[in-house]
Ligand code: SF4
């Protein structure tokens with residue numbers, strides 16, 4: 001490409017709508033399924049959803065989840081199952097926010113908020129403990145001092161599972177196949193997941 005043609009490309013781009021924003025003063029709208037900081041969810045009665053099965057830790061490609069399960073105390077169970085997660089840690093120095101842990105979890109215990117603006121000044125802060133990850137009594141994330149919450153990033157923490165039926169079949173769109181959440185109840189299905197109708201082939 002000659003020099004003048006190169007200037008021509010630049011000139012034409014000058015009049016196109018700008019896609020970049022003046023971050024952090026101006027922030028783009030976040031997709032509902034943005035993968036951000038995790039939360040550990042609780043059922044509507046306050047019990048923890050995590051059963052300490054370690055599937056999330058096993059599937060994590062970055063090996064940043066550490067879980068240890070224990071038998072539930074008979075008189076004061078933590079979760080409805082036989083076991084619960086008594087240690088749960090995520091190392092955010094390693095997490096790549098792939099959401100494989102969310103997909104692997106059999107009880108919808110681990111999901112993600114939309115929060116992505118958080119930074120640490122120590123390794124200890126980067127490794128979130130169960131107390132930091134478990135939602136509070138209002139069902140919302142427990143906000144840490146080094147996190148920059150921008151409003152409602154912790155309102156739609158289970159968008160992913162509410163859009164995907166267990167069988168992957170679109171005829172299950174709109175059916176609630178997930179459990180209720182503390183503070184939010186049984187959330188409505190995410191709409192707009194029906195696949196477009198396949199064009200039928202003309203017999204040749
Ligand atoms: S989002 Fe991916 S990398 Fe992060 S903890 Fe989950 S499985 Fe591991």
Ligand code: SF4
Nearest residue numbers: 050051053054056105
């Ligand atoms: S978060 Fe889910 S997958 Fe991970 S240990 Fe708890 S129940 Fe198992």
